[in-house]
Amino acid sequence: MTEFAPEQRAARFRRRVVVAGLFMFACLALLAARFHHLQVARHEYYLTRAEDNRIALMPVSPNRGAIVDRNGVPLARNYSAYTLEITPSAVADLGATIDALGEIVAIDERDRQRFRKLLAESRNFEGVPIRSRLSDEEVARFVAQRYRFPGVDVQARLFREYPEGASASHVIGYIGRINTRDVEAIEGRGEEANYRGSSHIGKAGLERSYEAELHGRTGYDEVEVNAGGGAVRALSRTPAVQGNDLELTLDIELQKVAEKAFGERRGALVAIEPSTGGVLALVSTPTFDPNLFVDGISVPDWKALNESPDHPLLNRAIYSTYPPGSTYKPFMALAGLESGKRTITQRMPDPGYFMFGGHRFMDDKVGGHGMVDLHKSIVVSCNTYYYQLANDLGIDGIAAFMAPFGFGARTGIDVPGEAEGVLPSPAWKQRRFRKPEQQRWYGGETISVGIGQGYNAFTPLQLANALATLVNDGKMFRPHVVRYVVDAATGARRMIEPEPMRVLDLDPRHLAAVRAAMEDVNRTGTGARAFRGADYTSGGKTGTAQVFSLRGQRYVAGRLAERLRDHSWFIAYAPADAPSIALAVLVENGGFGSASAAPIARQVLDYHLLHARRDEPAAEDPEAVAEGE
DSSP, rough: OOOOOHHHHHHHHHHHHHHHHHHHHHHHHHHHHHHHIIIIIHHHHHHHHHHHHEEEEEEEOOOOOOOOOOOOEEEEEEEEEEEEEEEEEOSSSSSHHHHHHTTTOOOOOOHHHHHHHHHHSSOOOEEEEEEEEOOOHHHHHHTTGGGGGEEEEEEEEEEEOTTTTTTTHHOEEEEEEHHHHHHHHHHHHOOGGGTOOOOOEEHHHHHTTHHHHHHOEEEEEEEEEEEEOOOEEEEEEEEOOOOOOESSOOOOHHHHHHHHHHTTOOEEEEEOOOTOBEEEEEEEOOOOEEEEEEGHHHHHHHHHHEEEEEEOOOTTTTOBOOOOGGHHHHHHHHHHHHHSSSOSSSSEESEEEETTTTTEOSSSSSTTOOOOHHHHHHTTOOHHHHHHHHHHHHHHHHHHHHGGGGTOOOOOOOSSSOOBBBBOHHHHHHOOSSHHHHOOOOHHHHHHHTTOOTTTBBBBHHHHHHHHHHTTTTTEEEBBOOOOOOOTOOOEEEEEEOOEEEOOOOOOHHHEEEEEEEHHHTTSSSSTTTTOOOOOOOOOEEEEEOSSTTOOOOOOOOSSGGGGGGGEEEEOOOOOOSOOOOEEEEEOOOTTTTTTHHHHHHHHHHHHOOOOOOOSSSOOOHHHHOOOO
């Protein structure tokens, strides 16, 4: 056996000590380097991670702004109610807890479905509502047994309410729960932070178009949480900023008068203040109750609204388009004067028809109206006069004159969902149709356009705004419904200034001649019966628009299905010398304008000017039906 000398053993030991020391030094160096990386180089990162684990930012939803009419009547507001909420992190068995709660307060399947949806979208330490709008009795029952339900509490929350119900619902719109499509839109605008904690968003009407004003700014509570996600204490608060209020140009009482005048009939009415473009009433009937949508509309309610043949969700005032019928004639008359194709005193014979291309275009009066000038053509609504005028102007001349009045173009009103309509022309027809034979414009089509038929298709809003421009001496304003945006905190009111769109260069003598004829429509013409005994002077024009072509057959309303009957139109303004209101009324399948639409216009003007009301809907005038337009 080999033995090492003492010197050799000592050297070997020293080498081992050195190696071990170097190994330990290397380990310590690595450990120190790691400590430096964690404590110095990545200090801010890991401190933030630790704070994120310890501190949670809980969003505080802002109160939504209110909407009131021009007189301060609330149309959309918030109210406080109790909700039953569950904090998932504090509940061991959610299913058993909900079942037990159902023995104290009513919890149906719809409540459970909504809870599951909200639970998936919520953080573990946030309260999730299982029932909304608890009654006082339900609150009392739960509070008495609260000790049985750790993690369950009653909270006071704000809810949206539309106190006028179905009145003006197409204008006000409604809010609804934020869905996937809303989230994508919010992210596209870069507003995710401002909607954290928010469950609702504007879906239709002003609630949608003024969402940025109404929503407000989200606040935050900084809360310290434990490892399980439960709140330990509040650290700080950034308060939410309430949304701005909207004050409208709309007069809700005038709106209700108009809605009541329609009764059960389908139709639309738009009333505008000519000097500002402010919308005084915007009616679409039938209507709907926006309160149904706030917490998610039920399947039966949605089915009833969506499958109704009357389409109550459709905003007929700004989206539906119709031929204007004889309400087009005052604008055609003005086109004739401005183009030099007609003079104010020029007369022409009306034999009861107009011949063009071997086709006889009939007047509504058998045998015609005799000698007719511009004034008489409007008062008695002579078709033959306008057949000839349309032929003389030509389709390009008609389209060029009508376009500045806004026919066939969106007005830009601040209510979403407006349709463009159709102002026909050869260029439009080429864009509209694909086949060459369909793209060709025929002279006979011009004749029909001249009396507001043919391809003409305008919204009631376009017609009302065109009339407002005519009676405002050619000055056109963009229609708008919001008059002021009001800061809810300070009360400061920011006015939505009337927006001039254009000024039409029209001869005052021509405007006066057309308006004088329209005033006689309501004195002695086709609107006289509806305005008999009025304590003010007004101008108007009746109109009847065909739903389908009669192909030369005589129109007899009683022989047709109700939805195939003519549409009833009436446009009006008052007072005649200084109009403060201009309106267009449409009654779908209502027949002659003098019978259905004119009485509605009379009720609206009576209330606007005299604050006079009728307690019953406007009824058809049998004498007016016999008389015609």
